[in-house]
Amino acid sequence: MTDSRLLVVMAHPDDETFRCGGTLALLARRGVTIQVLTATRGEAGSANPLSPDERDRLALAREQELHCACAALGIEPPLLLNYNDGELDTVADEEAGGQVLAVADEFRPQVVITWPPDGLSGHPDHIAVSRWVDLAFRHVSTGTSKHDLAALYYVAVASSVANALGYTHLHATPDDAITLTINVFAAWDQKLAAIQCHRTQLAASPVLNDTTERQRLFLGQEHFIRAVGLKKSDFLLEFGKSG
Numbered sequence: 496m497t498d499s500r501l502l503v504v505m506a507h508p509d510d511e512t513f514r515c516g517g518t519l520a521l522l523a524r525r526g527v528t529i530q531v532l533t534a535t536r537g538e539a540g541s542a543n544p545l546s547p548d549e550r551d552r553l554a555l556a557r558e559q560e561l562h563c564a565c566a567a568l569g570i571e572p573p574l575l576l577n578y579n580d581g582e583l584d585t586v587a588d589e590e591a592g593g594q595v596l597a598v599a600d601e602f603r604p605q606v607v608i609t610w611p612p613d614g615l616s617g618h619p620d621h622i623a624v625s626r627w628v629d630l631a632f633r634h635v636s637t638g639t640s641k642h643d644l645a646a647l648y649y650v651a652v653a654s655s656v657a658n659a660l661g662y663t664h665l666h667a668t669p670d671d672a673i674t675l676t677i678n679v680f681a682a683w684d685q686k687l688a689a690i691q692c693h694r695t696q697l698a699a700s701p702v703l704n705d706t707t708e709r710q711r712l713f714l715g716q717e718h719f720i721r722a723v724g725l726k727k728s729d730f731l732l733e734f735g736k737s738g
Contacts, residue, residue, distance in 0.1 A: 499527040499730045502604035504595055504628050506583060506620040507537045508561035509693040512568070513700070514615070514650040515608060517679025517686040518717045520568045522734060524682075529570035530602050532595065533561060534624050539580035540696055554580075556695050563692035568685055574598060583623035591623070592630030599631055604644065606731045607632065611649035611720065613666045625649070632723060645729030648674070651718040660713055674721040675735035679714075686714065 501522060505511050511519065511531045519529050537557035538550040545553060561573050576594055578586055599607070609628040614621030628647070635644050653676065657667035679686060690703070697703055702713050721732065 499525075500602060500604040500606075501527055501529045501731070502599060502602055502607045503529065503531045504534075504607065504609045504624060505531065506534045506610065506618070506624045507540060507580065508533055508535075508557040508573075509537070509540075509564070509690075509696050510610075510621075511561075511573075512564050512686065512689040512693065513714070514652075515717050515719075516564070516568055516689050517682040517715070518677045518719075519570055520682035520685040520689075521677070521679060522731075523569040525734070527730065529568075530598075530604070531561075531565055531570065531573040532576065532598050533573055534576045534578050534583055534591070534627075535580035535620065536575060536577060537561075537580050537696075540699070553695065557693070560693045560695065564689040567689040567692055581620065583620040586623065588623075588626050588630055591627040592634075595627050596631040596634055599635065599644075606646050606648065606729050607644070608648045608650060608719070608731075611651060611666070611668075611722075615650060615652065615666055616664060617666060635725075645724065645726040646721055646731065647723040648731060649720045649722050651720050652713075653716075653718050656712060656716065656718075660709060662713075668718065668720060672720065673718045675719040675732065677717045677719070677735055679717055680711070683711075683715065690714075 536554035538554035565573050610621040610625040612625050632647050651668040652665050653670045653673050654667040655670050657665050
């Protein structure tokens with residue numbers, strides 16, 4: 496996979512780890528260069544209202560946590576757009592899509608991963624980021640911007656997994672609509688280390704207090720939908736079939 500490049504566009508620090516961190520670690524081992532682009536610094540990621548000073552401190556902490564997680568996964572240091580957490584649906588899509596496109600123009604990925612249009616959990620920030628990536632991807636696919644881009648993928652959770660765990664809050668995807676299921680147990684320790692980097696968010700992740708068996712069911716498999724394919728094959732598709 497020499498000279499393969501993957502761009503992951505997410506809304507908040509920790510998004511990159513929980514839903515696709517194992518895949519990122521495994522691809523990095525195979526020589527894929529992976530860049531995470533995060534829209535916010537996660538300053539609204541608290542169960543309680545925070546003062547402006549507290550939000551600033553949380554933003555700094557979560558940015559540091561994101562750097563820690565990317566290092567644990569063996570990927571490039573992250574890039575941040577510094578939009579306000581919890582307010583991404585107020586940002587003009589053309590402006591933010593242009594920011595994503597600018598990063599893609601410089602990084603020139605063959606594959607992009609982001610949230611699905613429903614945000615997976617319905618989070619407005621996730622939904623907004625999905626729109627921005629779709630807009631940037633359309634610029635690429637129509638030739639407005641020149642790339643060797645092969646495909647766009649959405650992170651997903653298979654219905655069988657969500658049903659087994661009773662996770663009714665997720666917008667799960669029927670199993671037969673999942674393009675790739677990656678078993679990431681070979682990168683289990685790396686993924687857990689990256690999760691532990693996001694220490695300010697650990698209490699907000701109920702799965703981490705669950706049984707090991709349930710944790711492995713939810714975190715040990717990572718699901719993807721190949722939303723758009725500009726080419727018949729791409730390295731993520733090939734990796735999924737060979738893995």
